[in-house]
Amino acid sequence: MDSINLRARDEAFIREVEKESGQNISTCYQCGNCTAGCPCGPVYDLQVNQIMRAIQLGDKKTVLEAASPWLCVSCSTCSARCPNDIDVARVMDTVRHIGRREGKTKYVINAFWDSFLQTVRFCGRSYELGIMALFMLRTGRFYTDLDLAPRMLPKKKMPYLPHLIRGKAAVSRIFKRFNDMQQYDD
Amino acid sequence: MRIGVFICHCGSNIAGTVDCAQVAKNATAFPDVAFATDTMYACSEPGQDAIVAAVKEHHLDGVVVASCTPRMHEPTFRRTVERAGLNRYMFEMANIREHVSWIGKDKEANTNKATELVRMAVEKLRRDAPLYTKKFDSVKKVLVIGGGVAGIQAALDCADAGIQVVMVERETSIGGKMAKLDKTFPTVDCSSCILGPKMVDVAQHPNIKLLAASEVTNVSGYVGNFTVSIKRRATYVDWSKCTGCGLCTEKCPSKKTPDKFNEFMGPTTAINIPFPQAIPKKAAINPDYCRKIKDGKCGVCAKVCPTGAINYEMQDEVITEQVGAIVAASGYDLMDWTVYGEYGAGRYPDVITSLQYERLLSAAGPTGGHIQRPSDGKEPKSVVFIQCVGSRDRSIGRPYCSGFCCMYTAKQAVLTKDHIPDSQSYVFYMDIRAPGKMYDEFTRRAMEEYGTEYIRGRVSCIQPNGRGQYLVRGVDTLMGKPVEVLADLVVLAVGVEGAKGAGKLAETLHISYDHYGFFMESHCKLRPVETNTAGVFLAGACQGAKDIPSSVAQGSGAAAKVIGLLSKPQLESDPQISVVDIKRCVGCGKCVDVCPFQAITKQSIRGEVKAQVIEAVCQGCGLCVATCPQGAIQLSHFTDNQILAEVNALCQC
Structure with missing residues (x-):
């Protein structure tokens, strides 16, 4: 097992997380309240407090390669329980943003996010069947979760046609504006 | 006037970033400066001797020392100039360490700033006048507020030294929190067995006057001469007749009165004696639950009382006492833990505080020392302890460590195993803080000999599982995995705060207190039992969370301060106080209103109303x-002229 190199602390990464999340990572004293309340803890590879510790250590590689941020459901229980008022859910979100920006998204969840956002862009809200189709195309995983379809379809949990909302053009413009800003930033 | 200036190097503390020799050279050019030099350590013995020698050699009338903060060494140098034959107020100090050398690295700028500060001090000193202290008598009596272990210790030590003590206790018995405890760490000896004799000593000591069921309502006066108003709450029992036989408590029909002493773990009677070792062992009626007082129908206790001590017509009574010093020992209370929704916010009967658990463990408690769950009275086989409930939690405004919870939790885990050998205790903790003598060894014993399961992590929720147990979900951060435990009983190590009403008491005593109701000491390291109000001292957990040994030590410490103060034949007043120019005073009385010490009164001089400062009371706050x-009031040693001269000196540099 590799030992932790305390001299190789990636200060820029710590500052990046702190700036984007608006949270002071050094106030975390590792009590474990975030992990204790996390509903996804059982499926995480690194627990929330370990992610926080890795950020404190400036261990960018460990943080960005962890599956946990992508499995986080953003329920914000961690933020509610934190005795030091750290918005931990926001830190997890920031980690996902940085991961996406740096192309460190080896998990298929990224494909799911893209598919989800794409349907929102065109329908103004999520379109489940569309997400499924796009996700399958992106990942090539045609049979994943297909067993759920027979049960969901009769309950109309997965309508064949998208529900369009009235302001879908406005939602679309938000996406466009975001893309323009990103290009401007680049 | 001939002024001497001494620039201290403070080793390299000042000289590292200030050119001290240059500051001394610059100072020779200031008006009235007859001598200026730099010195390695002005406060050391050779440093002080050099000041004395210079005063004599150069016939100096005043001395400026530029060194550290006056809080540190002003008294030192005042004594030095006095030794040299000058008045102790013909001395000024310029702080060139905290205000200059420690806060800047630019040597040239620092040297300039130090020169300016010295110039200000010189200008102030040029307008100083000798001041003389006055002597006054003090009352050789001390008021101890609070009858917990700290107050008891302070009272006994003072009384043994021959000082009269008035002890005021809010409850009907002294003993405080320690009387509620079953055993004490780290020796696991019986709390009431070691406290009981001390309580009896208080009751029997000829120098101690014990006022239970009483509260301090007003304090006026000053060090050596306080006048204290004490409200004696009506107990509806004439304590001079009550023998503590307990017949009334057996016959009282109102058997569902909340039992404050037992932390509400069981009901008691409307007339009761809180616990068998109570001092004074006298009955008192809770008027909110007494049927006679509420509805006028009952009177059973009056019928059975063999001495006729019951008096339903009793009224509160206010008495006054004259004392020379006050010891505040009002203790602590648990914070309101029901802010934590994840622990049930008080909805689950079997989630209790550690103090409630103490009462369940105690042989004098509501269950007779048998651990029984509040919900169904069953013996718990699985007990979960959660530490730091309301401690070290910034999000609810409790950033501090309550200090003793780690230890009493370990003790309670040990006692649980003693009471129920086939039980298992689990302790969820963040850090184990056991820094006292034999403390860490004790927590190790709890783990190694008593098999207590310590889990490094927090609990996120407690849920009833519908079968009488509680599912406790937490984390083991050392393994990085969630943990679930089924518990019969959950004990919360709830953090502490200043006792209820501590803020009001602090205002009555004119002392400072913090957000959490703890009283502020005068200096966190060097004056831990004094307050900023002369003659008022602190003992025990009212100043900050403390365990029993520390509370007892501080009780003795406060007593030593009281004895030192009151053993002087007369007290000296500080002459740095307000002086009224009666020619200018128009008698508007604004000063009387703003004075926080009631040190100014109105007097009539030849038919005109004028302000008058009571010299011994004035604290010189300004x-x-x-x-x-x-502009009719001036503060001696800090007159408007002196302050303006300082400002002028600064602006002319």
Whole structure:
């Protein structure tokens, strides 16, 4: 097992997380309240407090390669329980943003996010069947979760046609504006 | 006037970033400066001797020392100039360490700033006048507020030294929190067995006057001469007749009165004696639950009382006492833990505080020392302890460590195993803080010999599982995995705060207190039992969370301070106080209103109303000086002229 190199602390990464999340990572004293309340803890590879510790250590590689941020459901229980008022859910979100920006998204969840956002862009809200189709195309995983379809379809949990909302053009413009800003930033 | 200036190097503390020799050279050019030099350590013995020698050699009338903060060494140098034959107030100090050398690295700028500060001090000293202290008598009596272990210790030590003690206790018995405990760490000896004799000593000591069921309502006066108003709450029992036989408590029909002493773990009677070792062992009626007082129908206790001590017509009574010093020992209370929704916010009967658990463990408690769950009275086989409930939690405004919870939790885990050998205790903790003598060894014993399961992590929720147990979900951060435990009983190590009403008491005593109701000591390291109000001292957990040994030590410490103060034949007043120029005073009385010490009164001089400062009471805060619309009040040693001279000196540099 590799030992932790305390001299190789990636200060820029710590500052990046702190700036984007608006949270002071050094106030975390590792009590474990975030992990204790996390509903996804059982499926995480690194627990929330370990992610926080890795950020404190400036261990960018460990943080960005962890599956946990992508499995986080953003329920914000961690933020509610934190005795030091750290918005931990926001830190997890920031980690996902940085991961996406740096192309460190080896998990298929990224494909799911893209598919989800794409349907929102065109329908103004999520379109489940569309997400499924796009996700399958992106990942090539045609049979994943297909067993759920027979049960969901009769309950109309997965309508064949998208529900369009009235302001879908406005939602679309938000996406466009975001893309323009990103290009401007680049 | 001939002034001597001494620039201290403070080793390299000042000399590292200030050119001290240059500052001394610059100082020779200031008006009235007859001598200036730099010195390695002005406060050391050779440093002080050099000041004395220079005063004599150069015939100096005043001395400026530029060194550290006056809080540190002003008294030292005042004594030095006195030794040299000068008045102790012909001395000024310029702080060139905290205000200059420690806060800047630019040597040239620092040297300039130090020179300016010295110049200000010189200008102030040129306008100083000798001041003389006055002597006054003090009352050789001390008021101890609170009858917990700290107050008891302070009272006994003072009384043994021959000082009269008035002890005021809010409850009907002294003993405080320690009387509620079953055993004490780290020796696991019986709490009431070691406290009981001390409580009896208080009751029997000829120098101690014990006022239970009483509260301090007003304090006026000053060090050596306080006048204290004490409200004696009506107990509806004439304590001079009550023998503590307990017949009334057996017959009282109102058997569902909340039992404050037992932390509400069981009901008691409307007339009761809180616990068998109570001092004074006298009955008192809770008027909110007494049927006679509420509805006028009952009177059973009056019928059975063999001495006729019951008096339903009793009224509160206010008495006054004259004392020379006050020891505040009002203790602590648990914070309101029901802010934590994840622990049930008080909805689950079997989630209790550690103090409630103490009462369940105690042989004198509501269950007779058998651990029984509040919900169904069953013996718990699985007990979960959660530490740091309301401690070290910034999000609810409790950033501090309560200090003793780690230890009593370990003790309670040990006692649980003693009471129920086939039980298992689990302790969820963040860090184990056991820094006292034999403390860490004790927590190790709890783990190694008593098999207590310590889990490094927090609990996120407690849920009833519908079968009488509680599912406790937490984390083991060392393994990085969630943990679930089924518990029969959950004990919360709830953090502490200043006792209820501590803020009001602090205002009555004119002392400072923090957000959490703890009283502020005068200096966190060097004056831990003094307050900023002369003659008022602190003992025990009212100053900050403390365990029993520390509370007892501080009780003795406060007593030593009281004895030192009151053993002087007469007290000296500080002459740095307000002085009224009666020619300018128009008698508007604004100064009387703003004075926080009631040190100013109105007097009539030849038919005109004028302000008068009571010299021994004035603390020299200067509020009246700032308030006076006529500029008729001046603070000796800090007159307007002196402060303006300092400002001028600064602006002319």
